[in-house]
Each structure stands twice: as structure tokens, then as C-alpha cells.
Amino acid sequence: MQARKGEKSKITRREVAQRAGVSEATVSFVMSGKRFVSEELKDRVVRAVDELGYHPDMIARAMIEKKSNSIAVLTNDLENPLQMKIIKSIEEAAMSKGYFVNICGGTMKLDRYVANLISRHIDGVFLAGDPYAITGNHMNQLLESNIGVVLGTVSDDMDPRLCGVAIDFKEGMRLIVDHLRSLGHRRIAYLSAFDENSIGDVRLPSFYRCMKEFFGVGAPLVKTGHPPYDSTVSEGYRLTLGLLRETRDFTALICTNDMMAFGAISALQQEGIRVPADVSVVGIDDILFSKDFYPALTTLSHQTEEFGSKVVEILCNNIADRSVVQREVIRPKLIVRDSTAPAAR
Amino acid sequence: MQARKGEKSKITRREVAQRAGVSEATVSFVMSGKRFVSEELKDRVVRAVDELGYHPDMIARAMIEKKSNSIAVLTNDLENPLQMKIIKSIEEAAMSKGYFVNICGGTMKLDRYVANLISRHIDGVFLAGDPYAITGNHMNQLLESNIGVVLGTVSDDMDPRLCGVAIDFKEGMRLIVDHLRSLGHRRIAYLSAFDENSIGDVRLPSFYRCMKEFFGVGAPLVKTGHPPYDSTVSEGYRLTLGLLRETRDFTALICTNDMMAFGAISALQQEGIRVPADVSVVGIDDILFSKDFYPALTTLSHQTEEFGSKVVEILCNNIADRSVVQREVIRPKLIVRDSTAPAAR
């Protein structure tokens, strides 16, 4: 059942073939099932594989097939629970399709990752993350190396060779603003990690559009962060304090994500503003803690399962045939909890 | 500067050699620097590499060297911010040593990962995570395949072939209990994700030891979770509610980690118990949100930078020479914030 303890020589196909008394080719075909092999030989091979503890060498295989059966996920924020949730679902979907998944945090310069992905014959990449700082040059390198690419954002003016799966924040923002309106809110502020110059963030423009459409408000109250963008709890806290210094004339606050919302709530409470009695707060993402936060956060939920399997599906299609470029948006759901209440004032 | 647009054939060393007018071997040696090459030839090669956009094929290289220059990190909780923080620092340290890092979430059965690591000639693995459910059999497979292993826990009775880097929870627990004692607490409860049967969790036994040592209390108040262990916010919330149903006779509560502490605080507040006025709460890990939580959480901080570089250092040493087995513990620091106050009653 187990390999001999000798750490010396790795068991290769040759030894399996010898022990089973068949040719090396036959061993290959038994492993891959790509050619019919008689029950008897198959049996002998399987037994030999077991007895020797043979593992086929994916590296040698990759060299010939020029594909490694692995995909990579590039993220720039390993500590972001939502991204991780999505990545988890990608890993699950990918591995059940036989792909190994390489998760790359964004600690190094992008060049390093791109070079590695190419050198290691990674079959496809998903670029997760809020607006990922990937340049056209990187893109070209990947594409030229015949690596499938799926972006975590989709926009109208993106490279037509690129696939994309993204969350439909446009629709999500609509759900949020509509919810607040139904509670009687009208003076709604938006706390954004990204400013107008950020490419890839759909939330801010969507907010403007909604406020215009729903209330005819042309210049709603908005507080944004600046590059390098940061969407953490501390940033939410910091920005909210800044906002409060400018005005307190709002009854609801929408945040770029739940973490910013946590920070915002801390800041509000610290300034003596009650949530949701005085100000309602809405987050986006429904991360792990959001339902247990105090007060439980009203937020947008993203069906990460669906997201992950869509990414893998699209990536696989693209790997199989580069000319298949698909894009998809995942519709979020509004989860109403305790951080929103009817407008007080 | 760029490869030709033809996605057809990948540029190989042969083409570089031709273009530079040198032998293939020389190209190799220029790339690896393992043999002296005259400035002139080196120049020509470098230029050809640039012009053709040549990327050396790590897969072919790995096949020969029988090492892939990559390590893997196995975690079972991709959504745990502390683990991710550590993994981030591991990636950074590893990549600057020339290793590529494979982060594996624990969505599939361990067998799958182990088989993949072996098949892909991964050089070493770090097993992150709270007590990782890895069996002796898996260990043997890895070790037999000559893969270096560093555990995220260290205990006295562990396999002598295994390296380990762990957080010194024994010392950490002492810091916590001492802090609470200095605030006048004596009836201290411990909310544990793991029960007595869990191998690998040092916190629970350390708590017992501290309570005995500091107060002579033999059977302190403890509420534990059960397999499958779960150390999330919800679990903290759930367990705390259970605890409160049994007794309210405690003035301080220590939790397995910050997320459990968040849940605990929610539960306490919901039951009308104020934090820290009525009960002080201490977490462990100092995750991203802890300082912005309301109230800001008193907790243990882990120097994740040091952790990551230690892991990589030890792993590299072990890869270079399997007989070098090192173990290390990282000492945590206590971060006092607003969730602890002098004992009221």
C-alpha cells in the first residue's frame, strides 16, 4: 500500500511497468484511460501502482501537454474576507474539474507573478480584487503566452479578448437606495473607498445615477478616499470622521463595503450618533461577521458560490478555446438587518 | 521588446540561441549564471531574450532538477484574517527567496492536496491553521516524497522529523490572565473553540495552568465547542449564549480568537451585559478589525512578519537538508484597548 521507505528514488512509470509486466505505454494508458486496455493488464497495473505508491509526475506531463492543469487567482488583498470567500468557491469548482489552484497574494510586483505564471505554464488566471492594477503590458504577456484571463470586473471599454465575471453593483446600489427610500430616507450619503479617478469601481457612479433617478439629486453627499485606495475598517473610520467634520446633515450612509461600514459605525457611535436610530448604515458584501456585528449590518450579499463556479466555467471554456470570450454579472441580494431603520428626522 | 503576436509557438531556448548566434548551453548558462560567459556573448543573449520575449520554462527545469522552486501553504480557513496575514508574510519572504507560493484552501479532502503537492514536485509545505486535520499517513507520504514540512503548531510529542513554527500561546495566555488579574478580575471564564480532545490547541491547557498558578483555581469556568471545531463569530456568539444560560458569575471572558470575541461581545450586549463595564473581554490574534471594533478589543498580537520569515527560513533549511529540523515559537504581545476594565463586582 505504501512506498518503500527509501527516500532515495521516486517511483516512476518504468518501475510500475516492470512490476506489472507490461510496457510503459500501457501504464500511461491505464492511468489516462485514453486507450482500451484489457481487464487483466489493467488489473496488474493498478495493483503495481498501489503497491509501489506511484504518483504520476504532473511536471513531466505538463511539459509534453504544454498545460499544467492549474489555474491561478491573483488577488491584492489576502485579508479581505469576501475575496477569500469567492476564491474558496473558485478553488472548489476548479479542483472538482481537475485543476489545481494557485492563489497569489499581491505582495510582490505584478511582473513577478506574471513571469511565474508564464514560466510555469499556468493555464488560466482570474484577476480578483477591487480594481486590480494590471497594465495592458501584463495583459499582453499573458495573452501571448496563451493564458486564459478572467477579470473580476467588467466594463464596456475593456479589452475584447478578456473574459470577466463581476458583481452587478449597479443593480446592487439600486437595491440599497430603494430600500433606504422605502424607509423614508432622502438625505443619503455615500462613503467610498475609491474616488472618481478609480477605474473599475462601479459603485460610486451607480450611486450618483441612483440619487439622480430616485430623488433628482444632482450632487449627493459623497466622501471618498484617495490613492492608494484602501477599503479597510480603519479607512471607513477615518473617512467617516472626516465626513462628520464637514456635515451631519444625512440620515443614511452607504459604504463601499462591510469593513468600511464597521469603521463608519464605530466613528458614528463615538461621535454620539446612534445607529440606526439617528443614522442608518448599509454595507456591501455580507462578509462573515456582518450578521453578528452589533448592530447586525444591512448589506448586499453576493452569492459567492455562483460567482466561483461561473469564473471557473468561463475560464475553462476560454482555456479550451481562446476565441470564446464570455462575460457575466452576478446579481446581488439585499439582506436587511438591524443597521437600517426608518428615517428619524 | 515584445514577442511576436503569433500565439502559435512558444519561444524556446533554441530560438534564443540561434538569434544570438551561440549554443543552447550558453543561453542556459547566461540565464542561470552558473558558468562564466564572456561579456560579449552574454550581451547578445540578453538582447535576444529581450527581443523574443523569452521566458525560461520552469516546468522543463523542474523536471530535471526534481524541484519546482515552489512551496505550498495549506490552510483550512481562507476566511481567517490572521491566517491570511501570516500567509501573506510567508509569500513575501518566500518569493524574495525565489520560491513561488501555492496557497491551498481546505475545500477539498486533504488527499487531493497531498497528491497534487507530490505530483507537482512542490519542495515544501507549511501547514497553517488551527489544529490541522492531517493524519500520520499524509505526513508519511509527504516525507517519503522528500517534501519539507513545517507545522503551524509545535508540541512535545510531535513527529521528530517535522519542523514547526508556532505562536507561544502559553506565554500569551499568561499575559492575558496577568493583565486581568492586575485589573482585579478573579472570576475569569474562557470561551474555547476547541475542547479537551483537540490536539494542537495549546490555549485551553494554558488557561487551566494559569488559573491554577495565579489563583489556585482548579476548575475554572470554561465553555468549549465541539468537533468539527469552528472558531467564527457565530460560534462565539452561540457559545456565549450557552454560557450565559449556565451562569453569569464571571467578570472577564477570554476567547480563543478575536472573531469569537466579537461574537461573544454581541451576545453579551444583547443580553444586557455591558462590555467592559460589567464584563471584560479579551481576544487573541489582533486581526484587522480588532482595533476598530466597538469597543476596541484588548487582544494578543502575533508579529506575523516574524512568523512568516521564520517559516520560510526553516522550510528552506529543511529543503536544503532534510536532517535539519528546527522548531520555533513566536512570542505574542498584549495589546490593551477598551474591552477590558477594572473588575466591577
Added chain:
DNA sequence: TTGAAAGCGCTACCAT
């Protein structure tokens, strides 16, 4: 139905 053998791109040894 099965086996033999030609490479995949590279490293490293042996020549020169």
C-alpha cells in the same frame, strides 16, 4: 490489443 520510440525544453556533463 499492446509495444517501441520520438521528442517536449531544459540542465549539466563531457568535449573541445
Added chain:
DNA sequence: ATGGTAGCGCTTTCAA
């Protein structure tokens, strides 16, 4: 100081 070349373990075509 440089070039030629034998494999690494595997897939796959071609023969038998």
C-alpha cells in the same frame, strides 16, 4: 571560454 548531447518522465504516433 564555449559547444554538443544525454537524458529527466511522460504522451502519443506508428508498428506489430
